[in-house]
Amino acid sequence: MIKVSSQFDAGNIETISTENVRDIQLKIRKDRHSDFFQWFYFRVQNVAGQAVRMRILNAGDAAYVGGWDGYHVVASYDRKEWFRVSTTRYDQGELIIDHTPEQQSIYYAYFAPYSYEQHLDLLAAASQSDRCEILDIGTTLEGRDLNVLRIGDPTTAKYNLWVTARQHPGETMAEWFVEGMLARLLDLEDALAGQLLDDCVFWVVPNMNPDGSVLGHLRTNAAGVNLNREWQTPSLERSPEVFSVIEQIMPGEKAANMNPGGGGFGNPFERDIDRVVQDARNGLVSEKGAKMDYGVVFSDFKNLQVDAAATQALRAKHA
Ligand SMILES: [Zn+2]
Numbered sequence: 001m002i003k004v005s006s007q008f009d010a011g012n013i014e015t016i017s018t019e020n021v022r023d024i025q026l027k028i029r030k031d032r033h034s035d036f037f038q039w040f041y042f043r044v045q046n047v048a049g050q051a052v053r054m055r056i057l058n059a060g061d062a063a064y065v066g067g068w069d070g071y072h073v074v075a076s077y078d079r080k081e082w083f084r085v086s087t088t089r090y091d092q093g094e095l096i097i098d099h100t101p102e103q104q105s106i107y108y109a110y111f112a113p114y115s116y117e118q119h120l121d122l123l124a125a126a127s128q129s130d131r132c133e134i135l136d137i138g139t140t141l142e143g144r145d146l147n148v149l150r151i152g153d154p155t156t157a158k159y160n161l162w163v164t165a166r167q168h169p170g171e172t173m174a175e176w177f178v179e180g181m182l183a184r185l186l187d188l189e190d191a192l193a194g195q196l197l198d199d200c201v202f203w204v205v206p207n208m209n210p211d212g213s214v215l216g217h218l219r220t221n222a223a224g225v226n227l228n229r230e231w232q233t234p235s236l237e238r239s240p241e242v243f244s245v246i247e248q249i250m251p252g253e254k255a256a257n258m259n260p261g262g263g264g265f266g267n268p269f270e271r272d273i274d275r276v277v278q279d280a281r282n283g284l285v286s287e288k289g290a291k292m293d294y295g296v297v298f299s300d301f302k303n304l305q306v307d308a309a310a311t312q313a314l315r316a317k318h319a
Contacts, residue, residue, distance in 0.1 A: 002052075006042040009115050012216030013042035016057065021047070024054040028062065031217040033224025038062040039170030039216060041109040048104045053096065060093025063218055068095055074112055077103045082112040114166075114175040116144075116214050119207050122179055123147055129186040131197070138244030141222040144210040146244050151185050152201035160253065164205040164245065167227040168219045169212035178206040203248065208241050269295040269318045273311065277304050 002021060006013040016025035024044075030037045040056065059068055068090035074082045085108075087098040097108065126132045131151050138146040154160075163181070165174035185193045185202060196202075207213060211222040220226050225238050234242035249255065276296045279285040285294070287301040295318055297310035 001046060003045040004042055005045075006040075006216070008043075009117070009214055010039075010041050010113050010216045011043075012037075012040045021050050022053045024052060026054055026056050027058045028056060029216070031212070031220040031224060032215060032222065034217075034220045034226075036063045036217070036219040036226070038064060038067065039110045039218040041107070041113055041216060043105065043107050044101070045105045047101045047106065049100065049102070051098070051100045053098050054108075056095040056097075058093075059090060059095035071095075073097050074109050075099065075101075076107050076109075076112075077101075077105065079107055079113075082109070110170060111172045112176065114172040114207075114213075116210060119175065119210065119213070122175075122182070122206055123149070126182055126186060131186055131188075132182075135248070137248055138240050140209075140211045140240060142211045142214075144214070146210070146241060147205075148245065148248060149182070149204040149206070150201060151182075151204065152197040154201045157197075157199060157201040159200045160203060160249075161200050162203045162205075162245075162249070162255075164208050166206075166213060167208040167241075169207075169209040169215075170218035172213075175206050178204060182206075205245060208245070268293055269315050273306060277306060280304060 002018045002024065004013060004015045004018055004024065004026065005011070012029050014027040014029050016027055018024050026040075026042070028037045028040045037058075044052070044054075059065075062068070071090065072084040072086050072088045073095075075085050076082045085097060085099050089096050099106075123134055126149050127134045133150040135148045135150055136145065137148050140146060163178065165178050166172070182204065184190050185197070187193060209217075209221050209227055211217075212220055215222065219228075221239065221241060223238055227239055227242050230239035230242040231246070234240075234246060236243055271294050273296055276285060276290050276294045280287075280290055280298075280301070281304055287298055290296040290298065291314070295311060295315040297307045297314055299305045299307040299310075
């Protein structure tokens, strides 16, 4: 008997039907008190060797339907190694996953999850470094701790750099990024990190939205509030996460906001050239960045003209 479940940290799915292994029908649950949804994370049992077809029926109403284009679900047997299921497709409002699991129990998710336990482990590990101070800055609506990691010496540094991740809790890759960044910043042998810390103090919030993360939300906190839209007027009642961070920024401090592009996966040198052009048009990729990061060469960047031959040659060199 096939079983689908999601009653665990960050779990999210509604089971409509599991009667037919070739037509398991599922729906993604909305973020609480909100209409946003797209994050999902569920376990399927008793399926070893069976050609399972799962349909997520409400994918077409998700927050960012464009995200399904070319998207492949991630899966794991041991919840450590996550792999893509390339036989995922978006078709007429449904996300359809065809997969033959090798084991009885398997997990599927929107992106590789980053659990609350992992989050606490990350804080605990960082706190063992002499470079890092963990500050208790507040509490979420559901009583979880809000912490910021201060790395570097605030008495000598010229610049304060803030890095906040996962205001939108479904964007788990942001916390994976923070994990990698911390590994470098706290590595005493890393020359670049040492140089940066001569001039800068890093203020790092690995997870801006622990409640939403545990609840399996895509975009909002426990009250259904989109934290991305709260920075002008945060409040302890609606958005203590943002409120607590802003309180740490000193009055009169100048702030600049810089966001990296967040799209795509896989080898950047195989990225669809039109997509790189689109990012360039939207100001997300510079001429230099397009060449260096994606192997796309422009003959006329202002008019977004790609030099096809040069692009092909550069990409071939990297292949
Ligand atoms: Zn976001």
